[in-house]
Amino acid sequence: MKLHIEKLHKIANQKSRRIIGLMSGTSLDGLDVALCKVTGSGIDTKLEVENFATVPYTDSFREEIRKIFAKREIDFQQLCVLNPFIGIEHGKMILDCLEEWNINAEEVDLIASHGQTVFHAPKKQHALKDFPNSTLQIGDGDHIAVETNIITISDFRQKHIAAGGEGAPLAVYGDYFLFSKKGENRILLNMGGIANFTLLPGNLNPELIFTTDTGPGNTLIDAYMRRFFRKPYDENGEVANNGIVNETLLEALKNKSFFEAPFPKTTGPEVFNFDYVENAIQKSRLSSLSRNDIIATLTQLSADTIVSAIKRVIDVNETYSIYASGGGAHNPVLMKAIQKQLPAFTILQLEQLGVSGDAKEAVLFAVLANETVAGANVSFGSKEGVPGISMGKVSFPQ
Ligand SMILES: Nc1ncnc2c1ncn2[C@@H]1O[C@H](COP(=O)(O)OP(=O)(O)OP(=O)(O)O)[C@@H](O)[C@H]1O
Numbered sequence: 001m002k003l004h005i006e007k008l009h010k011i012a013n014q015k016s017r018r019i020i021g022l023m024s025g026t027s028l029d030g031l032d033v034a035l036c037k038v039t040g041s042g043i044d045t046k047l048e049v050e051n052f053a054t055v056p057y058t059d060s061f062r063e064e065i066r067k068i069f070a071k072r073e074i075d076f077q078q079l080c081v082l083n084p085f086i087g088i089e090h091g092k093m094i095l096d097c098l099e100e101w102n103i104n105a106e107e108v109d110l111i112a113s114h115g116q117t118v119f120h121a122p123k124k125q126h127a128l129k130d131f132p133n134s135t136l137q138i139g140d141g142d143h144i145a146v147e148t149n150i151i152t153i154s155d156f157r158q159k160h161i162a163a164g165g166e167g168a169p170l171a172v173y174g175d176y177f178l179f180s181k182k183g184e185n186r187i188l189l190n191m192g193g194i195a196n197f198t199l200l201p202g203n204l205n206p207e208l209i210f211t212t213d214t215g216p217g218n219t220l221i222d223a224y225m226r227r228f229f230r231k232p233y234d235e236n237g238e239v240a241n242n243g244i245v246n247e248t249l250l251e252a253l254k255n256k257s258f259f260e261a262p263f264p265k266t267t268g269p270e271v272f273n274f275d276y277v278e279n280a281i282q283k284s285r286l287s288s289l290s291r292n293d294i295i296a297t298l299t300q301l302s303a304d305t306i307v308s309a310i311k312r313v314i315d316v317n318e319t320y321s322i323y324a325s326g327g328g329a330h331n332p333v334l335m336k337a338i339q340k341q342l343p344a345f346t347i348l349q350l351e352q353l354g355v356s357g358d359a360k361e362a363v364l365f366a367v368l369a370n371e372t373v374a375g376a377n378v379s380f381g382s383k384e385g386v387p388g389i390s391m392g393k394v395s396f397p398q
């Protein structure tokens, strides 16, 4: 279909592209939709977020995903039907946003779709000698392309694995292109369900860029809030604020091989989930601990493990600024606990760099699609976890 390739070629040669970045993360709160104008590529990328919305998932949509989400054993038919269903639903959500924003689908060049992660199993986690790193995102791109009539790039993580990575974190590419600053050591900290960070050295040397997941961001807090408070999360850290950190439980929660494993590493709710907390509570014989204390302790766990990972990779003679994003940046208890342990660091919200922290991950996938269509190879050296590659698969609408 020469016409399609020619259209893509034309988009690749434009000075700038309008790309919709999509992210639906491990919190299952909704679909982040960021309409971006992207000019240039690589380290010369300039990006303007024209519109952003989080389309909340309905309870029933979320429950359908939860039936298979991060579970070792599932109804295989549910996985099969969800793959096109999520693609179609995401397509409809995009069309709703475009209508709201008064923009025609023809005015958009590309969609960059992350899809819904349903299972993440790097080799360090599954420990199956003969099997590779693995991860699975569903919500097939062909369905989004046909539903919206917009060329869609999707399924970014497989190529990362094929090139030697764990399939995550992918934020590092966009973090480097959009947020590097000569003379300032920056740490881009994202606290979604899982927390991760990118270290961008002020000397701009791509070979010194570092990225890793650190462990739980909000996922454990959310799991406990859902079960015992019937709320999706601890809004503004109010429950944590009314609890006291229990040191015995905190130590039991930290007693996990993931935290000791070498960098870079990735994880997910397959490891950090409700049962993980329950086991730690039982092992510490703390079944009568108050629910507020548990939430306070889980919040401290996120802060401690984020700080400990950062401390392991920074140069003590250098100064750093942290730019926080993701839902956890709205939790003042978590933010204060991090700042307290890093008194010499300036901790700011990502908004200071001109991009909303809630939009960041969706924006970063727009950057990845831009690279795939219009970028050149960027070398990050031989550093593990950041292969210099293009990512994603192309779906044409017709
Ligand atoms: N006002 C708030 N107070 C406390 N926590 C909040 C607040 N707003 C959002 N959050 C937390 O942020 C979570 C959503 O964060 P986000 O959308 O960044 O995660 P995600 O993208 O789904 O996850 P991941 O990055 O791991 O894929 C919520 O589930 C909640 O725990």
Ligand SMILES: CC(=O)N[C@H]1[C@@H]2OC[C@@H](O2)[C@@H](O)[C@@H]1O[C@H](C)C(=O)O
Pocket: 025, 026, 117, 120, 135, 167, 168, 169, 170, 171, 172, 192, 193, 194, 195, 196, 213, 266, 267, 268, 361
């Ligand atoms: C497998 C997967 O979906 N991982 C997510 C998740 O959410 C946060 C953390 O775990 C990160 O590694 C990744 O997402 C971001 C966008 C990333 O790849 O940078």
